[in-house]
Amino acid sequence: MSASIEIQIIAVLVAVACALPGVFLVLRQLAMMSDAISHAILPGIVIAFLLTEDLSSPLLILGAAAAGVATVALVELLRKTGLLKEDAAIGIVFPALFSVGVILIARFAGDVHLDVDAVLLGELAFAPFDRVVLGSIDVPKATLVMASILMLNVVFIGLFFKELKLATFDSALAATLGFTPVLLHYVLMGLVSTTAVGAFDAVGSILVVALMVAPPAAAYMLTQRLASMLWMSAALGAISAVGGYWMARWLDASIAGSMAYGWPRFSACSGLCSRARSRITGATAESSAAGFRARHATHSSLSPRRAARSRAGVPRGTSAGSPAMGAGFRYDGRSNGKARWLCGRPGGIDEAVRQRTRAGETRIGPYLIPAIFVVLLPTNSGILIVFRGG
Amino acid sequence: MDILTELFTDYTLRTVALGAALLGISAGALGCFALLRRQSLLGDAISHAALPGIALAFLLTGSKSSLVLILGAGAVGWFGSVLIAALTRRTPITYDTALGILLSVFFGVGLVMLTFIQRMPDANQAGLDSFLFGQAAALMQRDIYVILAIGSVILLLTVAFWKEFKLISFDPDMAETLGLPVRALEHLLTGLFVAAIVIGLQTVGVVLMSALIVAPAAAARQWTNRLGVMVLLAAVFGAVSGVSGAVSSSMAPNLPTGPVIVVVVSMIVGASLLFAPNRGFVFRKIREWKSGRALRVDAVLVDLYTLASQHASADYPHSEQVLNVMSSMSGTAKRTLHLLKTLELAQPIDDQRWSLTPAGEERARRVIEEHYGGGA
Numbered sequence: 001m002s003a004s005i006e007i008q009i010i011a012v013l014v015a016v017a018c019a020l021p022g023v024f025l026v027l028r029q030l031a032m033m034s035d036a037i038s039h040a041i042l043p044g045i046v047i048a049f050l051l052t053e054d055l056s057s058p059l060l061i062l063g064a065a066a067a068g069v070a071t072v073a074l075v076e077l078l079r080k081t082g083l084l085k086e087d088a089a090i091g092i093v094f095p096a097l098f099s100v101g102v103i104l105i106a107r108f109a110g111d112v113h114l115d116v117d118a119v120l121l122g123e124l125a126f127a128p129f130d131r132v133v134l135g136s137i138d139v140p141k142a143t144l145v146m147a148s149i150l151m152l153n154v155v156f157i158g159l160f161f162k163e164l165k166l167a168t169f170d171s172a173l174a175a176t177l178g179f180t181p182v183l184l185h186y187v188l189m190g191l192v193s194t195t196a197v198g199a200f201d202a203v204g205s206i207l208v209v210a211l212m213v214a215p216p217a218a219a220y221m222l223t224q225r226l227a228s229m230l231w232m233s234a235a236l237g238a239i240s241a242v243g244g245y246w247m248a249r250w251l252d253a254s255i256a257g258s259m260a261y262g263w264p265r266f267s268a269c270s271g272l273c274s275r276a277r278s279r280i281t282g283a284t285a286e287s288s289a290a291g292f293r294a295r296h297a298t299h300s301s302l303s304p305r306r307a308a309r310s311r312a313g314v315p316r317g318t319s320a321g322s323p324a325m326g327a328g329f330r331y332d333g334r335s336n337g338k339a340r341w342l343c344g345r346p347g348g349i350d351e352a353v354r355q356r357t358r359a360g361e362t363r364i365g366p367y368l369i370p371a372i373f374v375v376l377l378p379t380n381s382g383i384l385i386v387f388r389g390g
Numbered sequence: 391m392d393i394l395t396e397l398f399t400d401y402t403l404r405t406v407a408l409g410a411a412l413l414g415i416s417a418g419a420l421g422c423f424a425l426l427r428r429q430s431l432l433g434d435a436i437s438h439a440a441l442p443g444i445a446l447a448f449l450l451t452g453s454k455s456s457l458v459l460i461l462g463a464g465a466v467g468w469f470g471s472v473l474i475a476a477l478t479r480r481t482p483i484t485y486d487t488a489l490g491i492l493l494s495v496f497f498g499v500g501l502v503m504l505t506f507i508q509r510m511p512d513a514n515q516a517g518l519d520s521f522l523f524g525q526a527a528a529l530m531q532r533d534i535y536v537i538l539a540i541g542s543v544i545l546l547l548t549v550a551f552w553k554e555f556k557l558i559s560f561d562p563d564m565a566e567t568l569g570l571p572v573r574a575l576e577h578l579l580t581g582l583f584v585a586a587i588v589i590g591l592q593t594v595g596v597v598l599m600s601a602l603i604v605a606p607a608a609a610a611r612q613w614t615n616r617l618g619v620m621v622l623l624a625a626v627f628g629a630v631s632g633v634s635g636a637v638s639s640s641m642a643p644n645l646p647t648g649p650v651i652v653v654v655v656s657m658i659v660g661a662s663l664l665f666a667p668n669r670g671f672v673f674r675k676i677r678e679w680k681s682g683r684a685l686r687v688d689a690v691l692v693d694l695y696t697l698a699s700q701h702a703s704a705d706y707p708h709s710e711q712v713l714n715v716m717s718s719m720s721g722t723a724k725r726t727l728h729l730l731k732t733l734e735l736a737q738p739i740d741d742q743r744w745s746l747t748p749a750g751e752e753r754a755r756r757v758i759e760e761h762y763g764g765g766a
Contacts, residue, residue: 026484026487029484029485029486029487030486031484031486031487031489031490032431032434032486032489032490034490035434035490035493039597078663081663081671083611083612083663083669083671084608084611084663085425085428085430087428087429087430087431087486088425088430088604088607088608090430090431091430091431091433091434091600091601091603091604091605091608092601092604092605092608092656092659095597095598095600095601095605095652095656096601096652096653096656098597098598098649098652099598099601099648099649099650099652099653099656100649100653102523102646102648102649103645103646103649103650103653106645106646106649107645206438206493206494206497206498206501207494207498209490209493209494210490210491210494210495210498212490213487213490213491213494214490214491214494216487217483217487217490217491220482220483220487221481221482221483251502
């Protein structure tokens with residue numbers, strides 16, 4: 001399967017997985033909770049990493065989810081004291097937690113200032129390089145993770161649809177009938193956290209907010225029924241993921257195309273990714289190199305010029321990059337967001353390599369958010385015209 | 391001590407600390423209005439939304455002077471706040487959803503622009519991404535002048551429109567009936583709010599600037615019920631956290647300024663929530679405990695009096711078990727009886743029985759009068 005299709009599949013999975021709990025956030029007027037949670041999971045990941053020293057440990061996801069739930073609990077605690085309103089409580093808790101995360105990275109996870117882009121944006125274009133082998137199928141890890149999170153969300157919402165509906169629209173009645181809306185609230189927020197963690201890895205915290213809030217907001221204007229709102233949010237999320245991907249590709253190409261500077265650097269990142277991949281699949285150096293060439297050929301479909309150079313065997317940045325990478329470079333086998341912002345610790349990628357990869361990598365992440373909104377906007381404005389006044 | 395001397399002698403440190411203090415003051419002061427108007431998260435949305443403004447200003451002018459960047463950020467931030475208002479008024483979208491949408495869209499566009507700038511062949515762009523988490527060490531004398539100028543305009547306008555802002559914060563309906571141009575005043579207040587945010591972006595960063603708006607105000611709110619005092623306190627808290635964050639991050643390398651400031655200001659909030667007189671958690675617990683004790687004392691006293699009133703004299707002793715039964719709602723009477731003894735309102739006759747003292751009798755009569763309107 002080509003990387004392009006894999007990226008789109010991941011994008012759709014992320015969008016749908018985010019849209020479903022997002023519906024309830026929007027309906028409960030907790031949209032900003034997605035922002036809070038997606039920021040506040042950072043210290044959870046960092047602390048779990050500092051404890052395990054292992055980037056691929058499932059504890060990282062657990063830590064992140066725990067931090068998400070802790071955020072919700074803290075906000076609730078502050079609100080219950082009656083000393084702060086809910087919005088102020090949110091506005092205090094998540095910057096504090098996020099700051100702790102940033103400081104922890106700065107102090108203990110290396111002396112390189114963290115790769116901000118990766119925290120905020122993730123990097124979808126890298127997701128296909130991080131793979132796992134399931135039986136006989138070789139899939140990107142992000143696909144697997146997001147598919148399971150999506151499953152979890154669908155199952156939870158399917159099982160507790162009636163309870164969620166009641167607790168969302170009439171929490172007093174839900175409490176009277178013994179549905180424990182508080183417990184449901186926490187479970188829902190745990191779900192939001194888990195989804196945010198999974199999505200954060202692939203697309204970064206800001207796109208998590210966008211995907212949790214925007215499709216449900218659009219669907220909110222289209223329908224009055226909860227079930228249709230869920231369907232529509234999922235559909236709008238999926239449409240904007242695919243549309244956004246192609247738009248991002250177009251934007252990236254048209255921007256990058258005007259700047260020759262970026263191209264030679266591409267190979268460095270590509271090499272980095274296939275190295276990362278070989279760690280996971282346990283491939284030898286030869287197969288890694290082969291994988292690198294294959295991967296590179298796949299990716300070179302992005303640009304005819306790059307493909308031509310690749311076929312001609314022009315080494316570009318690799319010649320400079322490879323020895324450096326081989327020397328100071330013990331990469332943990334993850335090329336996506338988490339790894340990149342935790343890098344810089346001893347044994348991580350050194351600054352030089354990082355700079356090289358950052359300068360010219362093919363970035364879809366940054367373009368994806370606006371692109372998704374350009375896809376969503378016609379839907380939105382069409383609805384606005386119809387519903388103006390209603 | 392070393393740091394203190396350096397604070398007054400070292401040029402860079404003084405510049406940085408002064409800048410951080412100034413923006414802490416204006417952010418703290420304006421944050422009070424946002425907090426009272428329930429717009430705490432507006433700061434988060436606007437500070438994120440200002441990012442494309444910074445990038446755009448750089449792309450258009452090619453200059454990294456903080457005035458240009460701040461103007462760009464301010465213009466786009468203000469546009470964002472207008473959009474939020476329009477979204478909430480014109481569509482069924484709620485306020486929080488509008489904030490979420492605006493935040494992610496504008497910030498996304500801003501990051502695209504930053505990526506675009508980073509790819510530009512000339513190297514002039516370095517340092518623009520310090521706007522994400524703030525880099526106080528990069529503050530220069532002329533940046534301080536910009537902060538100082540904008541900060542004083544903000545504070546002057548706040549003072550000039552003090553009573554109008556106060557009214558639209560607490561009772562916009564009354565402001566409307568008095569014939570005040572509420573919409574225009576709201577726009578002005580939001581404009582000042584945006585200005586207070588954008589002058590902090592370079593030091594604190596777009597991601598965390600919102601905390602410097604909300605947190606000092608939230609801390610100050612705990613100490614007072616008066617707006618004037620609250621604004622002053624918030625300004626002080628903002629200045630203190632700004633200075634300590636900026637100083638500690640310029641002392642330790644690789645410590646981003648914004649997060650340090652946020653951690654300091656969060657600790658101030660925590661301390662205020664716990665220890666502020668009247669509203670604070672500790673004081674409230676003490677008050678609850680005190681009033682609970684007073685109620686228990688009065689209850690046992692009245693019980694003793696009621697029992698004694700069935701007998702010839704008011705100091706007729708009664709056994710502890712009886713009192714236990716009578717005050718079964720609030721636990722055993724033993725501790726309360728000992729308390730009564732130290733207050734000299736009751737005395738033990740032997741190791742089981744207790745009687746009222748004259749003072750206790752007097753007090754019991756008064757309590758009954760107060761609660762049951764005389765006669766017992």
